[in-house]
Amino acid sequence: MAAGLRSPERGARFARRYLTSPGLRYVVRRILLSIPVVLGVVVVTFLLLRLIPGDPARTLLGLHAPASAVAALRRQLGLDEPIWRQFWAYFYDLAHGNLGTSIYYQAPVASVIAPGLPLTGSLVLVATFFAIVITVPLAALAATHQDRASDHAVRLFSLMGLGMPSFWFGIILIVLFAVDLHWFPVGGYGTTFWEHLHSLLLPGLCAAIGIVPVLIRSLRVGMLDVLGADYVATARAKGLRSSRVTFVHVARNALIPTVTLLGINIAYLIGGTVVIERVFALNGLGSAMLTAIDNRDFPVVQGVTLVYALGVIVVILITDLVTARLDPRIRLK
Amino acid sequence: MSAAISPPVGLTEPENEVNRRPSFKSRALHSPTFMSGAILTTTIVALALLAPVIGRYSPVAQDLLHPLAGPSGAHWLGTDELGRDVWSRLLYAGRTDLQVGVLAVLFPFAFGVSIGTVCGYFGGRIDSVVMRIVDVVLAFPFYVLIIALVFVVGVGTHGIYIAFGLTDWVIYARTTRSGTMVARSLDWVAAAEGGGLSRMRVLWRHILPNTITQAVVYVMSDIVLVILAVVTLGYLGLGIQPPAPDWGSMISDGQSFIQTNQWLAAIPGLAVVLTGIGLSLLGDGLADVMRPE
Amino acid sequence: MTPVLEVEGLVVEMRRDRRAFHAVDGVSFALERGGALAIVGESGCGKSLTLRAIMGLLPNRGRLASGRVIVDGVTLPAAARGRGRGHNQQRRMSIVFQDPLSALNPVATVGNQIAEAPRHVLGFGRSASRARALELLRLVGIPDPERRYHAYPHELSGGTRQRVMIAIALSSDPAILLCDEPTTSLDVTIQTQILALLADLRSERGLSLIFVTHDLGVVSQVAERVAVMYTGRFVETGPTADVLAAPRHPYTSGLLAAALDVDSPDREPVAIPGSLPDPLRLTSGCSFHPRCQFATAECVTSDVQLERVGPGHEAACLHSDALSAALAAAEDV
Numbered sequence: 001m002a003a004g005l006r007s008p009e010r011g012a013r014f015a016r017r018y019l020t021s022p023g024l025r026y027v028v029r030r031i032l033l034s035i036p037v038v039l040g041v042v043v044v045t046f047l048l049l050r051l052i053p054g055d056p057a058r059t060l061l062g063l064h065a066p067a068s069a070v071a072a073l074r075r076q077l078g079l080d081e082p083i084w085r086q087f088w089a090y091f092y093d094l095a096h097g098n099l100g101t102s103i104y105y106q107a108p109v110a111s112v113i114a115p116g117l118p119l120t121g122s123l124v125l126v127a128t129f130f131a132i133v134i135t136v137p138l139a140a141l142a143a144t145h146q147d148r149a150s151d152h153a154v155r156l157f158s159l160m161g162l163g164m165p166s167f168w169f170g171i172i173l174i175v176l177f178a179v180d181l182h183w184f185p186v187g188g189y190g191t192t193f194w195e196h197l198h199s200l201l202l203p204g205l206c207a208a209i210g211i212v213p214v215l216i217r218s219l220r221v222g223m224l225d226v227l228g229a230d231y232v233a234t235a236r237a238k239g240l241r242s243s244r245v246t247f248v249h250v251a252r253n254a255l256i257p258t259v260t261l262l263g264i265n266i267a268y269l270i271g272g273t274v275v276i277e278r279v280f281a282l283n284g285l286g287s288a289m290l291t292a293i294d295n296r297d298f299p300v301v302q303g304v305t306l307v308y309a310l311g312v313i314v315v316i317l318i319t320d321l322v323t324a325r326l327d328p329r330i331r332l333k
Numbered sequence: 334m335s336a337a338i339s340p341p342v343g344l345t346e347p348e349n350e351v352n353r354r355p356s357f358k359s360r361a362l363h364s365p366t367f368m369s370g371a372i373l374t375t376t377i378v379a380l381a382l383l384a385p386v387i388g389r390y391s392p393v394a395q396d397l398l399h400p401l402a403g404p405s406g407a408h409w410l411g412t413d414e415l416g417r418d419v420w421s422r423l424l425y426a427g428r429t430d431l432q433v434g435v436l437a438v439l440f441p442f443a444f445g446v447s448i449g450t451v452c453g454y455f456g457g458r459i460d461s462v463v464m465r466i467v468d469v470v471l472a473f474p475f476y477v478l479i480i481a482l483v484f485v486v487g488v489g490t491h492g493i494y495i496a497f498g499l500t501d502w503v504i505y506a507r508t509t510r511s512g513t514m515v516a517r518s519l520d521w522v523a524a525a526e527g528g529g530l531s532r533m534r535v536l537w538r539h540i541l542p543n544t545i546t547q548a549v550v551y552v553m554s555d556i557v558l559v560i561l562a563v564v565t566l567g568y569l570g571l572g573i574q575p576p577a578p579d580w581g582s583m584i585s586d587g588q589s590f591i592q593t594n595q596w597l598a599a600i601p602g603l604a605v606v607l608t609g610i611g612l613s614l615l616g617d618g619l620a621d622v623m624r625p626e
Numbered sequence: 627m628t629p630v631l632e633v634e635g636l637v638v639e640m641r642r643d644r645r646a647f648h649a650v651d652g653v654s655f656a657l658e659r660g661g662a663l664a665i666v667g668e669s670g671c672g673k674s675l676t677l678r679a680i681m682g683l684l685p686n687r688g689r690l691a692s693g694r695v696i697v698d699g700v701t702l703p704a705a706a707r708g709r710g711r712g713h714n715q716q717r718r719m720s721i722v723f724q725d726p727l728s729a730l731n732p733v734a735t736v737g738n739q740i741a742e743a744p745r746h747v748l749g750f751g752r753s754a755s756r757a758r759a760l761e762l763l764r765l766v767g768i769p770d771p772e773r774r775y776h777a778y779p780h781e782l783s784g785g786t787r788q789r790v791m792i793a794i795a796l797s798s799d800p801a802i803l804l805c806d807e808p809t810t811s812l813d814v815t816i817q818t819q820i821l822a823l824l825a826d827l828r829s830e831r832g833l834s835l836i837f838v839t840h841d842l843g844v845v846s847q848v849a850e851r852v853a854v855m856y857t858g859r860f861v862e863t864g865p866t867a868d869v870l871a872a873p874r875h876p877y878t879s880g881l882l883a884a885a886l887d888v889d890s891p892d893r894e895p896v897a898i899p900g901s902l903p904d905p906l907r908l909t910s911g912c913s914f915h916p917r918c919q920f921a922t923a924e925c926v927t928s929d930v931q932l933e934r935v936g937p938g939h940e941a942a943c944l945h946s947d948a949l950s951a952a953l954a955a956a957e958d959v
Binding site for chain 2: 037043052165267290293304309
């Protein structure tokens with residue numbers, strides 16, 4: 001078969017598989033499915049302030065605030081309008097990138113939050129990296145040595161981690177590595193790229209520990225499923241080298257639950273960074289939120305919550321699309 | 334052929350066990366996971382409940398003449414920066430945290446299982462609406478939502494209960510729903526329905542006992558999750574308010590003295606870890622014991 | 627002529643709930659070149675494990691406690707039996723599993739899966755193994771092989787998937803085909819086609835066949851020798867026609883009575899009283915005696931072995947003559 005004859009045939013196959021139905025249809029459908037969730041998130045953040053019966057402005061300012069301040073705040077937050085008009089205003093502003101105005105700083109919320117975004121984003125990336133690098137080898141070790149010593153060791157390790165507060169672990173890490181050994185900074189972010197990375201290592205590890213135990217337990221089960229599957233027996237029956245069986249048949253299939261599990265747990269990981277930022281004195285989104293809480297600055301709290309939720313939606317969308325790419329069975333649904 | 338068709342794993346027919354299995358009690362007693370979890374958890378709970386008896390001081394009694402003292406005969410774990418006995422505070426904090434942890438999951442469990450069963454059994458518009466709500470709640474990172482809610486509703490225990498009540502039910506709803514949907518499609522359930530049993534009766538007597546075991550197992554890990562969240566909120570100052578002791582605020586207080594007295598911050602954390610291990614072992618053991626062959 | 631496959635005293639130990647039991651308890655047989663043996667029994671009697679033990683594909687919870695497997699006169703070394711697939715003699719055997727959906731790798735195209743053994747085990751080049759795969763697709767009766775090459779397992783029908791499984795089994799050029807209930811999950815018309823395909827492969831390529839099934843109706847279409855299995859042992863072996871017409875073990879006659887017979891549509895099937903014993907709690911003596919109408923005190927105490935009851939026909943029953951008499955009497959009525 002001449003090489004030239006292969007390419008157009010392959011090109012046609014590529015086009016058929018990825019550019020027309022069902023691949024592209026799935027991507028579009030999946031994106032469209034996110035829209036109701038985005039709307040729901042917007043509604044929830046809007047309703048946050050209205051959860052308690054009574055005047056939201058008074059709630060924010062406290063029982064002892066003077067009536068004039070309360071009235072001023074009501075005007076600023078537009079609380080005098082009928083509720084549907086308030087929602088429309090909120091939605092309209094959001095659609096134009098306006099997250100409201102910070103009460104404390106009297107500046108756009110977006111400008112208060114934006115500086116922290118790159119830090120939090122990088123922290124999440126570093127944490128995800130650590131989560132994968134720790135979980136996958138351990139889960140694989142436990143699954144391939146089921147019921148033997150290494151399996152029990154891994155399960156014990158993940159058991160201990162299940163109840164461990166990540167911020168407490170962070171404090172321990174700081175004491176050990178920053179205070180006693182001086183290998184890492186005690187806190188802060190640094191100025192250069194390498195300083196940024198260096199200062200994110202301990203926090204990233206900490207945030208990862210928040211989900212690693214759960215991830216190991218789930219992935220171990222997923223891998224056991226793959227290892228025990230009949231198609232692995234079929235592969236071995238062919239007489240293939242065990243390295244090929246492991247990498248082509250087992251790993252390729254075990255990748256699917258790994259990505260899926262990561263998607264499910266990433267929301268928890270992201271949430272965990274809020275307290276990690278305080279432990280390590282990092283000025284990201286989380287610490288903006290906590291500062292806003294101290295300042296009773298509701299619009300910032302609302303804005304940060306919304307940004308976090310949107311981030312999670314995007315990440316889950318990406319993992320779903322990656323899973324669909326890996327698993328041909330999904331595209332058909 | 335006489336070979337019986339066995340129900341899928343996770344669901345058993347009520348009266349058809351070919352081989353007599355050892356009773357629940359016997360299985361439980363023989364499961365090392367269950368037993369170690371039960372022993373550890375009971376010990377911790379007992380210590381917490383007996384705090385007034387075993388703790389030798391009031392958790393709020395200050396002794397400003399002896400702050401940050403090391404362990405001694407008078408103070409088994411030493412004192413904190415205000416001279417309060419660490420051991421007593423540890424016990425009382427455990428009492429509070431455990432109590433809040435358990436109480437906070439009650440409503441999510443009850444509500445989540447109920448609504449999940451309704452959705453899984455009846456389907457239709459209720460199902461779509463509720464599942465949309467679940468998706469939206471799950472889109473928020475757990476801690477972000479909890480913190481925001483506590484900010485709005487107010488800090489302290491009532492804020493914690495409301496925050497978890499609003500958010501924690503979704504997992505129960507989801508898993509119960511899928512369990513119910515699987516059960517509904519089984520032959521013997523259809524037989525019960527066709528036999529004239531009212532839908533409520535089918536739900537209550539046949540479907541629920543099977544799906545609820547999964548929820549009960551999850552309760553254990555949920556309590557761990559809730560305790561972790563309570564402790565985290567305490568660390569941030571948004572949880573149980575002083576002067577009531579709480580493991581989280583103890584860690585936060587101890588952090589200021591990390592250079593000199595490392596154990597002040599370490600010990601409450603260890604308490605949380607041990608509680609987490611005990612409850613997780615118990616949950617795992619329960620799952621093992623309740624799993625049908 | 628040396629038999630192409632000989633199995634001597636195969637014992638497979640399985641672990642369950644921390645206890646061990648013999649799921650296969652001393653199975654021996656010989657398969658002639660080009661011959662076919664059917665192994666019949668209910669679910670749980672150990673017939674699938676027998677095949678897996680011969681192929682070296684036992685699951686994690688099992689191990690080969692003792693026994694020998696001899697292929698073409700060469701005994702497989704201990705390491706290769708039970709687990710491990712490297713040995714040359716082992717590659718003379720292939721296996722076809724019951725559920726092709728779980729036995730095929732979900733993330734690889736069927737063509738690549740068929741081409742895998744030629745390419746990575748037999749040493750063919752890329753285009754040669756592809757050509758071989760197409761050839762095998764045609765051989766097993768799959769139309770339009772060039773298109774089907776690029777299909778994923780979940781895109782094919784059950785019957786086609788099973789043909790693909792057979793093609794994979796043939797791809798390593800075996801002399802012996804072990805079939806583990808290959809037609810159980812298929813409907814009757816497809817079943818007939820698959821059985822016809824297997825018959826063709828036997829006559830055209832001289833393949834030897836072991837066919838495991840719980841369906842007595844299939845046995846006479848497939849194999850000229852049959853072995854009836856109960857709780858891990860053969861209780862009756864012999865020429866298919868003899869065993870089905872004149873069974874010499876009460877379990878065999880019980881199975882026949884319990885089966886629907888197209889030739890006597892008015893006869894009600896009769897269930898065997900009692901149920902399968904728990905393998906962890908087997909009684910002494912003959913394991914069938916709790917359910918047998920011919921049982922006497924001797925059946926409980928003595929260790930009943932397979933005894934010759936006719937030409938090439940063996941049964942493990944102390945009362946096989948009484949059984950024959952009873953059956954003859956029933957027929958006269």
